[in-house]
Amino acid sequence: LLAEAFWLMEGYFVRTLGMHRVYNSAFMNMLRDEENTKYRSVIKNTLEFDPRILKRYVNFMNNPDERTAVDQFGKGDKYFGICAVLATMPGLPMFGHGQIEGFAEKYGMEFRRAYWDEQPDAHLVERHEREIFPLLRRRYLFADVANFLLYDLFTAEGHVNEDVFAYSNRVGDERALVVYHNKYAEARGWIRTSVAYAVKAGQDDPASSSAAGSKELVQKSLGEGLALHNDANSFTIFRDHVTGLEYIRNSRELFERGMYVELDAYKYQVFLDFREVQDNEWHQYAQLAEYLNGRGVPSIEEALKEVFLQPVHHPFRELVNAHMFHRLMDARVTELDRQPDTGLASEVEQKTAHLLREIRHLIENGITGESVDETAADADAIALQVRQELEAILCLPALKNRFTFSSSHKYRGALEYVQGGPSATDRASALRAGPLAADKTSALRAGLGDDPAIWGTLLGWLFTHALGKVVNGADFEQISRSWCDEWLLTKIIAGALQDLGLDAGAAEHAVRTIKVMISHQHWFETQAPETERVYGVLESWLKDDEVQRLLQVNRHQGILWFNKEAFEDLLWWMMVLAVVEISADPLRPKAEADQEIVTHYDIIEKLQQAEEGSEYQVERLLEAVKK
16 A cells, blocks of 8 residues: 655554555655755654664655656756765655656646647656666665664764765665765765664564563764774775775774765765775785775776886886887988997887796795796896897898898888888788789888877887796796786776877777787797698787777677788787897897798798688688688
8 A cells, every 4th residue: 555645644644544655755755955964863863763774765866746856856966976875765765757768757647648849858767777777676675674784974064964965774784885975065974883773572572671562772983884894904895886996994993983974065976886805914905995095996906916016017117118218219210220229229228137036935935826836937037128129120221221132022112011011911012913013012101100099009019928937937928918917907007008098999999909919029930831820820910809909800790800900010010029038138140030030930921821812711711811
């Protein structure tokens, strides 16, 4: 039975007349008029009499007898703050006709059709879908009163701010805390203790020592209301539904001091997804809580990694930043008689060695759960290798100056191809047409040039691809690749690339390319017979999920397709890797190095030819390579 009560007689209808539910007109009127003290009194009085009455209230923001919700509450933060309270208070939330669409026509029970030609407000509907609907899908968490608590917000001066509605609820291990400020002002203070609520012996609290039929008023701390552990080594993590940010608080602090909140006019927060964690021997959660100092972050687990990885992130950022990348780009060698800046190369070598020592120290302390293998290389030796590879990269623009009269056409074509930059299809075609056409193409295109995407990708690969050697010299490629994600190095690289001028999409593409280059940095060192070499290389690439994403491999009408430009870029990057690695080896004779470059370029050419006849289908590409 649903009752339509007279003003402030809601309790009488459900207590005395036996109605199951009753319209709660006080909700609409008092919150609209910001009579917050009065409405908090309504809730408190109900809790002190019998909390179960709250779940019988039907809360609403408009009905057929009243002005529309958009007329009474508008479409801004006040509307959505009160709507969030509507969706999270015990009882039953009721939405009026046209409320979500923002309709302004007042209608009555006798209406059979709308008289106004109104269209739904798309922005209003979208905000409902984003902020309100997810809360309604979790009504089981808010509808009952068995664990509902209303809290006072105490200001710094010790007063209760009656304009703030703060309450918690829980079902099993799921918890929620809602805070809303219904005033055009700022509010800040501590939520610590609940208001009193009635506990009747033998009903809500079977453990109560009160005599049968009697009741007592009980108050609880926030920690008790959320059913947390009163333990200094326990930390509570939770998420704000509105912003998506996660927060961390010490569980004992929530018992003793409560939670500090700050709210602007008509702002609300709904904290969900509470979980408790125990601190470890390194007190990482305590350090994180102190470091964040109440701030929210997209991911607590990611922020935790950033805290204990600071000894690695700091030296890594000294190498991977826009300023360093600009310095290295400016140091490119474009003339045959020039050599890379030895001072800058030495600086990079020293910073790389420092980074590697910090990684080794972190792992030896057992923080990451990894161990150092007997095949691990010395930090100084790895840093020297990185320096040699850096010098090879800086010399890439001067490759054409290495041409000699005795150089083969094939070798000359390989170096011209590398200088052409990604997607250099027309350059490659010209090279196959003959040396004169190749020279003409070279004159028309700037090649590597000043493209920050190319140089940022090369340098990002340089400073990550060999990191794994410091713990395992045998499987270092996959270790280096996994650290990029696990240790949030890609986040630092993407930030540096964006500081270079790349947009977020271009930076993400560059990071994906870097990860592929790390995994396949020695693709050219295959031991397969010459007849199987090209197919083996392509097959190993296509087995990599990251390569598939890079090539935009997708299935349409039962056929696997790949992107033409992405495949050509991949071939170019792989050839650059081969040239850099081969050129960086100081013990490799030049004649032998030149021959290896020709051999690997032959693989690239065969893959290009296979692509031309594949119609950009993966299966046809593999078949063409086989033939």
